[in-house]
Amino acid sequence: MVVGVAVIREGKVLAALRAGVDGGWEFPGGKVEAGETDEQAAARELAEELGLRIEVGSSLGLEEPIGEQYLLRVYAAQLVEGTPVLHEHADTRWVGAAELDGLDWLAPDRPFLAVLRALLRPS
Numbered sequence: 763m764v765v766g767v768a769v770i771r772e773g774k775v776l777a778a779l780r781a782g783v784d785g786g787w788e789f790p791g792g793k794v795e796a797g798e799t800d801e802q803a804a805a806r807e808l809a810e811e812l813g814l815r816i817e818v819g820s821s822l823g824l825e826e827p828i829g830e831q832y833l834l835r836v837y838a839a840q841l842v843e844g845t846p847v848l849h850e851h852a853d854t855r856w857v858g859a860a861e862l863d864g865l866d867w868l869a870p871d872r873p874f875l876a877v878l879r880a881l882l883r884p885s
């Protein structure tokens with residue numbers, strides 16, 4: 763299982779740019795380790811990758827395959843403390859609902875965008 767985290771602050775979500783040839787915009791996070799819950803993995807990865815303290819909330823509800831070995835779940839989270847420090851990513855950006863489709867997301871992430879748009883822009 764891979765967990766991605768949609769950190770939401772003031773109506774925007776934090777997108778992170780994975781560096782390298784297979785790069786693209788993603789939800790920061792990573793693989794869930796043995797003995798860890800999704801939520802623990804999410805909090806650990808956000809501290810390691812970006813130096814952020816978060817409060818992990820609900821899953822966005824979908825699971826999307828990443829290749830043949832992994833599934834991606836994305837969790838909403840609130841920022842408790844910190845500003846993003848780029849330990850592994852090439853860039854980060856706070857993105858509003860209207861700007862979500864303009865980023866070049868990794869393919870497994872795209873189905874989550876509609877759910878996220880509704881969260882960012884409650885009707």
Ligand SMILES: Nc1nc2c([nH]c(=O)n2[C@H]2C[C@H](O)[C@@H](COP(=O)(O)OP(=O)(O)OP(=O)(O)O)O2)c(=O)[nH]1
Nearest residue numbers: 764765766788789790791792793828834868870871
């Ligand atoms: N973190 C993250 N990974 C994603 C997303 N979408 C997506 O396809 N992936 C892929 C990219 C990677 O192949 C894989 C995540 O692996 P990773 O290398 O970040 O995991 P990790 O931090 O635990 O690192 P490691 O096990 O390779 O040391 O999932 C996403 O939104 N967030």
